[in-house]
Amino acid sequence: MAHKxxxxxxxASGVFDLLxxxxxxxxxxxxxxxxxxxxxxxxxxxDTTVEKAKGRKPIMSENQRRTLVExxxxxxxxxxxLEDFDIxxxxxxxxxxxxxxxxxxxxxxxxxxxxxxxxxxxxxxxxIGRFEADELDSSSKIRQRIVEKYAR
Amino acid sequence: MAHKxxxxxxxASGVFDLLxxxxxxxxxxxxxxxxxxxxxxxxxxxDTTVEKAKGRKPIMSENQRRTLVExxxxxxxxxxxLEDFDIxxxxxxxxxxxxxxxxxxxxxxxxxxxxxxxxxxxxxxxxIGRFEADELDSSSKIRQRIVEKYAR
Numbered sequence: 001m002a003h004k005x006x007x008x009x010x011x012a013s014g015v016f017d018l019l020x021x022x023x024x025x026x027x028x029x030x031x032x033x034x035x036x037x038x039x040x041x042x043x044x045x046x047d048t049t050v051e052k053a054k055g056r057k058p059i060m061s062e063n064q065r066r067t068l069v070e071x072x073x074x075x076x077x078x079x080x081x082l083e084d085f086d087i088x089x090x091x092x093x094x095x096x097x098x099x100x101x102x103x104x105x106x107x108x109x110x111x112x113x114x115x116x117x118x119x120x121x122x123x124x125x126x127x128i129g130r131f132e133a134d135e136l137d138s139s140s141k142i143r144q145r146i147v148e149k150y151a152r
Numbered sequence: 153m154a155h156k157x158x159x160x161x162x163x164a165s166g167v168f169d170l171l172x173x174x175x176x177x178x179x180x181x182x183x184x185x186x187x188x189x190x191x192x193x194x195x196x197x198x199d200t201t202v203e204k205a206k207g208r209k210p211i212m213s214e215n216q217r218r219t220l221v222e223x224x225x226x227x228x229x230x231x232x233x234l235e236d237f238d239i240x241x242x243x244x245x246x247x248x249x250x251x252x253x254x255x256x257x258x259x260x261x262x263x264x265x266x267x268x269x270x271x272x273x274x275x276x277x278x279x280i281g282r283f284e285a286d287e288l289d290s291s292s293k294i295r296q297r298i299v300e301k302y303a304r
Contacts, residue, residue, distance in 0.1 A: 018294075019171050021216050024223045059297055064173050071176045073225050142170075145211055146298045 008034035011096035013043035013081070013108070015050050016065050017058035018139040025131035027074045030100030033126050041094055042069050042078045049081060059143070087111045091123065099123055103130035160186035163248035165195035165233070165260070167202050168217050169210035170291040177283035179226045182252035185278050193246055194221050194230045201233060211295070239263045243275065251275055255282035 012030040016023050031040040044066040051057045058065065062080055070078035082089055087108070091099075099116075101109045109127060116123045164182040168175055183192040196218040203209045210217065214232055222230035234241055239260065243251075251268075253261045261279060268275045 019220065020212070021219055024220065056301070059294060059301070060172070067173055068171065068176065071225055072223050074223070142211060143298050143302055146295050147302045149208070149211070150295055150299045 006037065008038040008097040009095065010034040010038050010040050010098045010100055011043065011090070011094050012040065012100045012102075013045065013090075014102060014105075015045045015058055015139070016042075016069050017050075017060055018142045019065075019068050020139065020142060022131045022138060023069075024072060024074065026100075026102050026128050027069075027072065029128045030126075031074050033098050033100055033124075033128075038098075039076045040074060041096070042075050043081045043090060043094075044069060044078055046081050046083055048083060059139075088115050088119075091115060091121065096123060099125050101125065101127050103128065158189065160190040160249040161247065162186040162190050162192050162250045162252055163195065163242070163246050164192065164252045164254075165197065165242075166254060166257075167197045167210055167291070168194075168221050169202075169212055170294045171217075171220050172291065172294060174283045174290060175221075176224060176226065178252075178254050178280050179221075179224065181280045182278075183226050185250050185252055185276075185280075190250075191228045192226060193248070194227050195233045195242060195246075196221060196230055198233050198235055200235060211291075240267050240271075243267060243273065248275060251277050253277065253279050255280065 010030055010033060012027060014023070014026075027040065027042065031038055034040075044062060045053075047057050047062045060068075066078050066080055069075055079094075091112075099112050101112070105127075109125065112123075112125055115121075116125065162182055162185060164179060166175070166178075179192060179194065183190055186192070196214060197205075199209050199214045212220075218230050218232055221227055231246075243264075251264050253264070257279075261277065264275075264277055267273075268277065
């Protein structure tokens with residue numbers, strides 16, 4: 001069963017490489033799903049997990065990414081993920097009331113929903129839309145801009 | 153005369169392109185110079201000011217840079233700089249008790265000290281050392297890493 005307290009616990013996760021407004025807006029909307037008193041806990045993907053999934057390490061190290069995310073007003077706690085990522089372990093450890101997923105986390109959503117259904121947990125799963133703006137709102141766009149400007 | 157209130161006002165400034173731990177540590181140390189109750193106000197350099205000084209615009213726009221910096225726990229207020237940067241205008245407008253300068257802001261320090269002395273202001277000027285770590289702690293190092301990894 002999900003942990004019940006007066007402060008709804010919202011769980012979000014991600015890589016958060018090259019921190020940008022899209023990340024902050026995602027985290028703000030995630031926290032909002034739990035209301036005013038909610039606590040936002042963020043899992044930061046390990047360097048090794050990112051490398052396995054995307055074939056390359058993030059630009060910024062996991063420690064730097066974790067510290068930066070925890071420096072944000074909207075974040076109550078940022079934790080490094082498990083070396084061997086397992087959604088069940090994360091849910092059992094954090095005991096969230098709500099799991100908020102980003103626009104690009106369809107694969108995680110499927111795993112989460114299956115786990116929650118299988119174990120009959122009282123956990124709400126919400127999907128956060130993409131932040132739309134005429135701005136650099138993804139790490140890959142930022143990398144692209146830098147390469148265009150600085151590479152020969 | 154500097155504005156006197158119960159909350160010491162600390163002023164810091166910078167470009168804050170590609171937000172990294174060095175920025176956050178600088179801002180935390182800046183705020184600390186004013187003690188527990190201090191208020192940290194940060195001036196974000198305009199795109200045009202950066203272009204004039206460095207011959208190129210920042211990667212992230214001034215609006216994105218301002219919003220990100222204001223999203224940090226340590227920052228009370230982030231304000232875009234004047235289009236025509238003038239240290240005297242900034243000091244008269246913000247009325248800081250302390251002006252904190254980064255390791256790479258020797259030029260601004262000189263201007264600030266001259267202005268403060270000339271106008272006989274009660275403003276403390278402090279220099280914050282560079283955050284030493286085996287990490288990406290400057291925007292140019294981050295750009296360099298990206299270009300190395302992604303450019304052909």
